[in-house]
Amino acid sequence: MTVFYIPQDTTALALGADKVAEALLDAGGEQDQSIELVRNGSRGLFWLEPMLEVDTDRGRIAFGPVSAQDISCILDSLSTDPSSHPLYLGVVDEIPYLASQQRLTFARAGRGDPLSLENYIGLNGYQGLHNALQITHQQIVDQVRESGLRGRGGAAFPAGIKWQTVLDSPSDQKYIVCNADEGDSGTFADRLLMEADPYQLIEGITIAGLAVGATQGYIYLRSEYPLAHSLLNKAIAKARRAGYLGADIQGSGKTFNLEVRLGAGAYICGEETALLESLEGKRGVVRAKPPLPAVEGLFRKPTVVNNVLTLAAVCTVLEQGAEAYKEFGTGNSRGTLAIQLAGNIKRGGLIELAFGTTLREVVEDYGQGTYSGRPIRAIQVGGPLGAFMPESQWDTPLDYEAFTAVEAMLGHGGIVVFDDTVDMSEQAQFSMQFCAIESCGKCTPCRIGAVRGVEVIERIVANQDRDNNIILLRDLCDTMEYGSLCAMGGMTAYPVRSALDHFAEDFQRSGPDKAGDN
Amino acid sequence: MVKDNNNNIDSTVLKSIVDQLKDLPGALLPILHAIQSEAGYIPDDSVPIIATALNLSRAEVHGVISFYHDFKTVPTGAHRVQICRAEACQSMGSRQLEAHAKRALAVEFGDTTADGRITLEAVYCLGNCACSPSVRIDDSIHGRVDQPSFDQLIAYIEAGEG
Numbered sequence: 319m320t321v322f323y324i325p326q327d328t329t330a331l332a333l334g335a336d337k338v339a340e341a342l343l344d345a346g347g348e349q350d351q352s353i354e355l356v357r358n359g360s361r362g363l364f365w366l367e368p369m370l371e372v373d374t375d376r377g378r379i380a381f382g383p384v385s386a387q388d389i390s391c392i393l394d395s396l397s398t399d400p401s402s403h404p405l406y407l408g409v410v411d412e413i414p415y416l417a418s419q420q421r422l423t424f425a426r427a428g429r430g431d432p433l434s435l436e437n438y439i440g441l442n443g444y445q446g447l448h449n450a451l452q453i454t455h456q457q458i459v460d461q462v463r464e465s466g467l468r469g470r471g472g473a474a475f476p477a478g479i480k481w482q483t484v485l486d487s488p489s490d491q492k493y494i495v496c497n498a499d500e501g502d503s504g505t506f507a508d509r510l511l512m513e514a515d516p517y518q519l520i521e522g523i524t525i526a527g528l529a530v531g532a533t534q535g536y537i538y539l540r541s542e543y544p545l546a547h548s549l550l551n552k553a554i555a556k557a558r559r560a561g562y563l564g565a566d567i568q569g570s571g572k573t574f575n576l577e578v579r580l581g582a583g584a585y586i587c588g589e590e591t592a593l594l595e596s597l598e599g600k601r602g603v604v605r606a607k608p609p610l611p612a613v614e615g616l617f618r619k620p621t622v623v624n625n626v627l628t629l630a631a632v633c634t635v636l637e638q639g640a641e642a643y644k645e646f647g648t649g650n651s652r653g654t655l656a657i658q659l660a661g662n663i664k665r666g667g668l669i670e671l672a673f674g675t676t677l678r679e680v681v682e683d684y685g686q687g688t689y690s691g692r693p694i695r696a697i698q699v700g701g702p703l704g705a706f707m708p709e710s711q712w713d714t715p716l717d718y719e720a721f722t723a724v725e726a727m728l729g730h731g732g733i734v735v736f737d738d739t740v741d742m743s744e745q746a747q748f749s750m751q752f753c754a755i756e757s758c759g760k761c762t763p764c765r766i767g768a769v770r771g772v773e774v775i776e777r778i779v780a781n782q783d784r785d786n787n788i789i790l791l792r793d794l795c796d797t798m799e800y801g802s803l804c805a806m807g808g809m810t811a812y813p814v815r816s817a818l819d820h821f822a823e824d825f826q827r828s829g830p831d832k833a834g835d836n
Numbered sequence: 837m838v839k840d841n842n843n844n845i846d847s848t849v850l851k852s853i854v855d856q857l858k859d860l861p862g863a864l865l866p867i868l869h870a871i872q873s874e875a876g877y878i879p880d881d882s883v884p885i886i887a888t889a890l891n892l893s894r895a896e897v898h899g900v901i902s903f904y905h906d907f908k909t910v911p912t913g914a915h916r917v918q919i920c921r922a923e924a925c926q927s928m929g930s931r932q933l934e935a936h937a938k939r940a941l942a943v944e945f946g947d948t949t950a951d952g953r954i955t956l957e958a959v960y961c962l963g964n965c966a967c968s969p970s971v972r973i974d975d976s977i978h979g980r981v982d983q984p985s986f987d988q989l990i991a992y993i994e995a996g997e998g
């Protein structure tokens with residue numbers, strides 16, 4: 319019996335993993351080999367998907383990217399010399415892209431069937447919960463605070479401080495809300511984790527519940543992730559049956575219930591207060607803060623709202639201890655960052671590293687340049703509200719403060735690479751357009767300003783009174799930044815300004831300024 | 837789908853969906869999702885039923901339906917084809933793919949083809965950003981989609997139905 323692994327992961331499936339699996343099972347039948355096929359999660363080495371792994375005497379070896387036609391040839395090579403096959407990648411754990419990473423949160427991703435609880439527990443799963451059940455609420459919160467863990471969703475707020483506030487807010491009911499509305503372009507780490515290792519998220523949310531005394535949790539998942547939806551629901555049901563959710567968790571007498579709720583295609587619901595409104599069954603309109611959600615959150619009760627990766631990281635903190643977690647990273651950015659390398663990139667994927675690596679190292683060493691083979695021109699980090707960075711800034715270390723210092727945003731570590739065919743005036747205009755489409759409408763500078771922003775950029779590009787319109791655009795950016803409640807209106811200015819500052823030539827393409835033409 | 841000839845969902849089915857879900861905390865989105873997955877859209881007739889069950893005004897229910905891109909108030913095509921317009925896909929040529937799709941299907945975003953088979957929509961990120969451009973057809977996501985592979989996917993939908 320030979321065990322094969324082909325991922326059931328959105329990206330692997332998007333590149334034909336199901337066809338490869340079908341071909342493998344067909345070939346297995348023909349050659350009368352006994353084949354066991356495990357549909358694992360992805361390792362996040364997306365440029366190698368669909369990646370086929372096989373258990374051998376040497377350990378798990380891999381081939382990729384594999385198509386259905388390659389299967390019979392790969393099977394033949396297994397009985398002779400696998401390394402002679404052109405798609406042979408070697409032992410999985412020795413693939414440099416993976417071996418050089420510092421995987422904590424993603425250590426289990428791709429190792430086995432994401433829904434196998436036995437597999438999860440066998441790979442140290444539920445150790446964090448086990449430890450959390452032995453200590454007090456305050457001791458759990460202390461561990462998280464001491465670890466230096468900051469919110470991985472983009473805002474980087476210290477998780478321990480948020481948890482402390484909820485713990486200290488007396489209430490008959492408290493909630494844990496997991497923000498799985500991963501709407502930013504260039505991000506897929508939440509999805510990858512939910513599809514490859516859903517129990518880790520469930521464990522992290524349960525630990526959060528124990529820490530602050532909440533008995534109900536919700537995962538607010540975007541509807542664009544149908545596979546994650548189905549896997550999470552199955553994993554929650556299995557965890558409940560095994561006594562990891564529900565009443566009397568593992569005989570502790572503690573209760574925690576968890577439910578997945580689906581969003582409905584609104585980007586703004588990734589903003590925590592809009593998300594809470596949506597969970598309550600309302601329009602996803604941003605709330606003014608204060609009151610903070612930690613004091614008055616879901617249904618006006620104290621609520622922890624954390625991103626998927628923040629809650630998952632809590633498992634590592636509770637399993638290995640705050641000190642061990644803190645050893646990774648630099649300055650006030652502790653632990654590891656799930657870097658997501660995307661866009662026009664040769665080797666895109668998930669790279670989990672301690673904070674501090676430079677953007678250039680990630681893009682050049684891991685990414686190996688653009689997919690198109692052309693020079694890189696701009697890199698947008700931190701999603702659609704992050705700045706476009708020119709080459710002069712690529713030596714910035716991936717660290718929250720270092721990015722803030724160059725008026726950029728590290729955010730959740732999503733990196734989108736553009737080659738030299740990009741027109742940055744189009745990208746700036748898209749930023750405004752996206753804000754106009756997705757604004758919740760509460761703040762006028764965002765709701766109306768974004769519409770005007772699209773128009774002003776159109777005039778600039780058409781060379782209508784260009785200099786004055788550039789002044790107007792910058793003024794509009796300031797109004798949006800200072801006059802909006804949340805990051806949607808407040809940060810749309812970042813990509814727009816960075817395009818103006820670093821790629822001014824793209825706004826001048828229609829010739830010299832003809833002031834007063836309109 | 838339980839529909840009569842006018843493409844309306846049976847009102848007893850509607851009421852049973854609402855009854856089953858109305859006691860959930862924050863029940864409105866789950867109810868709307870359930871109705872849409874049954875009927876393919878949210879029929880106008882359902883608004884007063886939901887409003888009564890949740891003790892909301894019809895305006896409040898309508899306000900929620902109209903806020904979210906997912907909820908449709910008119911029937912859509914048999915298949916939903918979504919093209920990602922977000923930045924990672926743009927960096928890999930999704931603007932050209934989008935123009936091609938509109939030409940090939942002879943529709944704009946939000947419209948349904950004349951034969952009622954396909955509704956074309958814009959989407960902002962499918963989480964497949966390392967292998968852009970991405971297209972979602974119903975619940976399956978496709979990566980590195982170029983113009984020929986888009987045409988193939990569409991041909992496959994049409995053949996599947998033919």
